[in-house]
Every structure is written in C-alpha cells, then in structure tokens.
Amino acid sequence: MITTSSTDVEFHCGRTRRAPLTWGQEVIWDLMREQDDARTYAVLTRWMPIPLLLSVGDVLASIGELLRRHEALRTMYHPTAKGDATQEVLGSGALTVEMVDRPADDPTDYTSIITDYLVRASEAGFDHEKELPIRISVILQDGIPILLAFAVSHLSADFVSADLLVADLTAMLQARADGRPPPPARPATQPADLAALEGSPAGQLRNIEAIRFIRGQLDRAHPDMLPARAAPATPRFFRGQLESDAIAVAGGPAARRYRTSPSVLLLSITSALMRCIAPGPVYPIDLMQSNRPTPELAGTVCSLSQSILTVIDVSAGSFADLVRHCSAVVAQARVHGPHRKRAAQDIVDAAGAARGCQFNDIWSQLPGRPRPAATLSELQEMTASSTFYWPEKVADKNKDLFMGIRGTADRVHLTLFADTALLPPGDIRAFLDTFERTAVTLAFADVALDQIAHWFAEGCARYAEFNSGSG
Structure with a gap:
C-alpha cells in the first residue's frame, strides 16, 4: 500500500529582506487579483527522475541548497492597503516536503502517481502570505527516492525559471550520485535586487x-x-x-x-x-x-x-x-x-x-x-x-x-x-x-x-x- 508522509527541510540564509514587487511580479499579482480563481491561478509544475542510489538525505540536502540559492523560493508576498504587494525574503525557515512511498509489489504505476500530484498541485494554489511559493513531492520505492515533482507559484517563477530549477536540481543530484561536490550556483540577480534596480x-x-x-x-x-x-x-x-x-x-x-x-x-x-x-x-x-x-x-x-x-x-x-x-x-x-x-x-x-x-x-x-x-x-x-x-x-x-x-x-x-x-x-x-x-x-x-x-x-x-x- 502506498504511504504518504512529510518531512521538513530547513534553511538558514541570513537576514530577512523586504522589497517592492518587480515589474514582472506585479503583472502576475494584478492578474491574480483580477481572476475569480485567484488562489489557483498560475501554478507551474515540473517533474524529474532522481539518480539511482541516492538516499533520502541526499535529496533533502539538495532541496535545501536549492532554497538557499534562489531567494524567490523563500519569499512571502504581502498585500498592501493600496492593492499592491511587497515581497519578504525569509532568512530562515522550513519547507515541508511530501514523501510518497510505493512498495515494489504495489500495482499503481508511477505515471498515475505523478499525474495525480501534478493535478492536485495545479488546483491547490498558494496562500502567498502564509506559505512558501513552492511545494515538492518525492516519490520513493520501498524507501528509495525515484522521482521528484514540484509546483511553484508564477509570482516566484516564470516558465524559464521553472526549467532553471529542474536543471539546477538535476545537476546537484547527479553530482551527489557521482560523489562530487555540487556545482556552483550560476550568477543570478535576486528578485529584491532587481526591484531596487527597477526603482x-x-x-x-x-x-x-x-x-x-x-x-x-x-x-x-x-x-x-x-x-x-x-x-x-x-x-x-x-x-x-x-x-x-x-x-x-x-x-x-x-x-x-x-x-x-x-x-x-x-x-x-x-x-x-x-x-x-x-x-x-x-x-x-x-x-x-x-x-x-x-x-x-x-x-x-x-x-x-x-x-x-x-x-x-x-x-x-x-x-x-x-x-x-x-x-x-x-x-x-x-x-x-x-x-x-x-x-x-x-x-x-x-x-x-x-x-x-x-x-x-x-x-x-x-x-x-x-x-x-x-x-x-x-x-x-x-x-x-x-x-x-x-x-x-x-x-x-x-x-x-x-x-x-x-x-x-x-x-x-x-x-x-x-x-x-x-x-x-x-x-x-x-x-x-x-x-x-x-x-x-x-x-x-x-x-x-x-x-x-x-x-x-x-x-x-x-x-x-x-x-x-x-x-
């Protein structure tokens, strides 16, 4: 029988930062306010295989590194009295990761598990004031990580960004599988810094x-x-x-x-x-x-x-x-x-x-x-x-x-x-x-x-x- 549990991935990245929205974030914020289904609007989903022989700890460590590299993934969004919003980058916190364990003898195929997750993730939406803008699910077979799927809010990522996250996480997981240190982070302007440049x-x-x-x-x-x-x-x-x-x-x-x-x-x-x-x-x-x-x-x-x-x-x-x-x-x-x-x-x-x-x-x-x-x-x-x-x-x-x-x-x-x-x-x-x-x-x-x-x-x-x- 498939079992579902959860575990927390902690991150500690320094000081909390506050900034206005970037121009691109403001577009998505305004669209969400105009839509009747604002909570379910603009959720991007991806899935990827996990290299064999990695432990759950290896996967969770790579997720933690992903959160440390990209401030957009540890950002809360707060509406203002004028209808605008500000972004708050958290210096520390935790992301709850879903763990779905399928025994080898279970007849449910992985396609059904991934499809179910992507549908649920797309429909759930995000409460941007109270939760981080990314959700991650790790699919295991008898405790061995096999697949990873995630959903990220369009406020924090566009389609190119979602693909960047897949590439980044893939490279870090493969490095662990090969016994190498994770590749260095790509040079990247963080959203709060971009907002300052735009202003x-x-x-x-x-x-x-x-x-x-x-x-x-x-x-x-x-x-x-x-x-x-x-x-x-x-x-x-x-x-x-x-x-x-x-x-x-x-x-x-x-x-x-x-x-x-x-x-x-x-x-x-x-x-x-x-x-x-x-x-x-x-x-x-x-x-x-x-x-x-x-x-x-x-x-x-x-x-x-x-x-x-x-x-x-x-x-x-x-x-x-x-x-x-x-x-x-x-x-x-x-x-x-x-x-x-x-x-x-x-x-x-x-x-x-x-x-x-x-x-x-x-x-x-x-x-x-x-x-x-x-x-x-x-x-x-x-x-x-x-x-x-x-x-x-x-x-x-x-x-x-x-x-x-x-x-x-x-x-x-x-x-x-x-x-x-x-x-x-x-x-x-x-x-x-x-x-x-x-x-x-x-x-x-x-x-x-x-x-x-x-x-x-x-x-x-x-x-x-x-x-x-x-x-």
Missing part, C-alpha cells in the same frame, strides 16, 4: 522609454485591424493545439536559411497567416519577452517574462521581407520589454485599442535541437505523427487571438486560442495545419506569401464542418 533613476528612465515606444505603436493602430469574419460559436473562444515533431525538426534549419532566430522565424510564419485574416496593412500583437539579456538575469529565478505591444506590417512582398521586418520588431521589443505594465495599460485603455493578439514562444528557448531530416519528403512524412485536439473552449478571453509555442525540443506544442468571430473553429485548425506545412517547406525552400494564403484557404474549406462547434 532607481536608470530603471525609471527605461520605463519612460518603453512607454514612449508603446505610444508609438498605438499611433499606428486602429480599431478595425481585426474585424469579425464569422458568427461566433458557443462558447465563443476555442483553443486548438497541434503537436508536431516536424516543426521541431524544421524550425532550426528554416531559421538558418533566413539568417534569423527560430523565434523570429515562427513569428514570421504567424504574421504570414495573419495576412489572411487581417485587412492590413498592420496588425497588433503583444510579444512576450523573457527579459533575460544578461548572464545574471539568464540565471534568475523570478517572474521576468512580460508582453509588450507591437504593430507588425504585413504588406511585405515576400516571406524574406516579412522575416526582416519581424526581426526588427522583435529587436525593438527586446529593448523595451521590461516596463511597468500598469502605466502602459492605462495608456492602452485610454486609447481604446482593440484586445489584439499575443505571441508567446517558449519552445525556442529550450536547449538542444534535433538534427534536420535529410530531404523534404522525409520531413513531410513526419507530419503523419502530428496530433490535433481542442483542449479548451471558454466564453471569454482577454485577447482576440493567442499563439503559444511550447513543448519539448523534440515535439512542438502549437496552441492557437482565438475568438471564433475572428477565426471559426475550422479556420483555427487550418491555421495550425498551414503553420506546420509552411515551417516544413521553409526548411528546404522559399514559400511565396500567396502560396501560404492558398494553403490556408484550402484548409478552411477542408475543416468547414468544425464551424458548427462540434469538431
């Missing part, structure tokens, strides 16, 4: 420049950039997801053909498809930025990612021209990405701008890329393993269209969440299919923008039956 004169100047950039984008925007194209379905917003090995293989080679980054390449394909549904010559899109331009920020565990409003011109004559334009837009977005969202939102709201679109590419930040297929036909054959499904259908969403690119190095998860008045369900499926077809072809040859539009129109006709909302 400094240099930080405030950067915020002013970002607001000026956003005003310039709004001057190019107009309320009819994304007009309705169909009667909306019920519920109104559909999320389609295409999972593709082929895009994972094609992304790197296609980007190299155009001498750009995989992320710019993926944004360019998105923009080529937006030409099919936006009357032009521009469309608005919030670009999500990781905001990690320096080695110190690259290793920071904190919620750094923020979106910034941009306007993309889709009047280019060729895909190569569109790539060059998207590259310039992304470069500007990176410069102005870190900013105080509250000030920018007031300007956007005052301008009466449409809800617009958002592009969030997490996949391109993953380490490692598979080698390209030898021929175009081999890459096209890989699309047979692609899968499509509808993960979510809701009555309302804060954007007209959201393009998210996640997954693993070997398999891209391409998500399109859209207002069905803008993209009926069949068109959502056609958009994603055409995205994959375009990416695969671009790995070996150029594609005319009109050809992409033709493929999209073919897909819309093919999947027209989805427009009833039952696809």
